[in-house]
Amino acid sequence: MSENGFEPLIIVYTCYWCSYTAADLAGTSRLQYPPNVRIIRVQCSGMVHPNLVIDALTNGADGVLMCGCHEGDCHYLEGNLRAKSRADAIKMMLDDFALEPERYRLEWVAASEGPRFAQVMTEMVEQVKKVGPSPYK
Amino acid sequence: MPVKVAQEWFAICGGCEVTVLDVGEPLLDLLPELEFVHMPVIMDHKLFGQTGENSTADIPEADVGIITGGIRNEENRHLAELMRSRVKFLIAMGSCACYGGIPAMANQFALEDLYERVYRGNSTTDSGETPKGAVPALLDRVYAVDEVVKVDLKLPGCPTTPDMFAGAVLHLLKGTPFALEEKSVCDQCPTLREKKSVAALKRPLEPIEGAGEPLETVRCLMEQGFLCQGPATRAGCGGMDGGTPRCIKAYMPCRGCYGPVRDDANPMVDMMGALSTIGLDPAQIPDRAAQFNRFAGAKGRLRAAPKR
Numbered sequence: 018m019s020e021n022g023f024e025p026l027i028i029v030y031t032c033y034w035c036s037y038t039a040a041d042l043a044g045t046s047r048l049q050y051p052p053n054v055r056i057i058r059v060q061c062s063g064m065v066h067p068n069l070v071i072d073a074l075t076n077g078a079d080g081v082l083m084c085g086c087h088e089g090d091c092h093y094l095e096g097n098l099r100a101k102s103r104a105d106a107i108k109m110m111l112d113d114f115a116l117e118p119e120r121y122r123l124e125w126v127a128a129s130e131g132p133r134f135a136q137v138m139t140e141m142v143e144q145v146k147k148v149g150p151s152p153y154k
Numbered sequence: 155m156p157v158k159v160a161q162e163w164f165a166i167c168g169g170c171e172v173t174v175l176d177v178g179e180p181l182l183d184l185l186p187e188l189e190f191v192h193m194p195v196i197m198d199h200k201l202f203g204q205t206g207e208n209s210t211a212d213i214p215e216a217d218v219g220i221i222t223g224g225i226r227n228e229e230n231r232h233l234a235e236l237m238r239s240r241v242k243f244l245i246a247m248g249s250c251a252c253y254g255g256i257p258a259m260a261n262q263f264a265l266e267d268l269y270e271r272v273y274r275g276n277s278t279t280d281s282g283e284t285p286k287g288a289v290p291a292l293l294d295r296v297y298a299v300d301e302v303v304k305v306d307l308k309l310p311g312c313p314t315t316p317d318m319f320a321g322a323v324l325h326l327l328k329g330t331p332f333a334l335e336e337k338s339v340c341d342q343c344p345t346l347r348e349k350k351s352v353a354a355l356k357r358p359l360e361p362i363e364g365a366g367e368p369l370e371t372v373r374c375l376m377e378q379g380f381l382c383q384g385p386a387t388r389a390g391c392g393g394m395d396g397g398t399p400r401c402i403k404a405y406m407p408c409r410g411c412y413g414p415v416r417d418d419a420n421p422m423v424d425m426m427g428a429l430s431t432i433g434l435d436p437a438q439i440p441d442r443a444a445q446f447n448r449f450a451g452a453k454g455r456l457r458a459a460p461k462r
Binding site: 066067068071099102103105106109110113115 | 419420422423424426427429430431433435436437442443459
């Protein structure tokens with residue numbers, strides 16, 4: 018529990034080929050990370066439309082994290098580059114919806130990076146705890 | 155017995171009323187079956203009685219009510235509620251009534267800022283007090299009609315096409331259901347899509363490649379670099395039989411006048427997603443909120459920037 022008892026709800030979109038495998042690895046390696054994250058597996062980070070992020074944030078999620086393969090490693094060649102250019106648009110739109118920039122993050126996590134996956138989750142939860150609950154809750 | 159129709163207009167330019175007249179010859183077939191009991195734009199029927207003898211405003215009972223325009227002030231809200239209580243079936247006609255329309259662009263500013271700008275801060279205006287009492291007070295923002303009263307049918311468009319209006323009325327007379335398709339303007343656009351990325355944005359006044367040639371040979375305007383709002387806009391402006399969208403027919407990019415494809419969608423998010431997907435730098439788009447919500451500013455889509 019955080020000091021003020023606020024437990025954020027964080028939606029994590031992970032890509033099938035790298036980041037979800039990393040989540041699996043974190044699990045099988047018995048690494049600990051906060052239970053605030055809800056992982057949604059998608060085929061590629063490039064299929065996460067900005068709608069999904071904005072809708073999540075305006076309908077009760079406190080933070081959204083998008084995880085994909087490292088640049089150049091995308092199973093679909095350039096899906097993660099598409100995710101990257103969408104991330105720029107999402108970051109701009111957060112402001113239009115009066116949401117703090119800390120609520121959204123795009124991270125590359127490769128299949129072998131189990132410890133890094135756990136670390137990114139921990140960081141994201143800490144980061145959102147600092148900003149507090151979503152104004153849309 | 156003819157169907158009684160009452161119509162009232164609020165924050166609107168009057169274009170949707172012209173649509174009714176623009177129906178043309180089919181209107182002659184419809185007219186014997188319709189009886190307009192209240193319609194300020196074409197007939198002299200006053201809310202407080204013909205000589206102003208009544209102390210309260212009233213709208214005659216009718217089978218169908220049509221509201222055009224968004225809800226901007228207290229009078230609009232009162233009349234909308236009155237209309238709802240007097241009619242069996244309420245139609246919100248035009249994008250102003252459905253989504254706020256052009257007047258709802260004012261929703262980007264707090265009411266006090268608007269007053270300041272209009273009555274005081276403007277260099278071409280003599281500064282004065284904000285009018286009080288003599289005119290109905292403005293609401294805090296522009297509302298779509300269905301935010302205030304229950305609406306049975308929405309006919310968006312700026313203006314609604316005459317055949318959509320005629321089609322809806324015909325269905326109502328026959329008692330058959332009428333619904334708009336959830337399709338985007340792109341679904342009905344005949345231009346060529348080559349899935350190539352866009353290098354840079356063009357201004358609407360720059361020449362369009364292939365203007366004047368058959369539309370089937372013209373490259374998608376979005377791919378040419380024009381901000382065409384087709385992907386995030388409801389289809390229907392080409393007519394009920396799925397004709398070519400009106401602006402495209404005139405070699406102009408779609409401006410989004412039919413509002414979002416789904417009622418709860420936000421065209422700004424859709425368009426920013428679409429543009430960043432085809433490789434355009436989102437920072438290039440000036441004033442994205444108003445640009446993409448030009449006709450859909452009510453329902454919280456446009457709002458004053460929060461003070462942090």
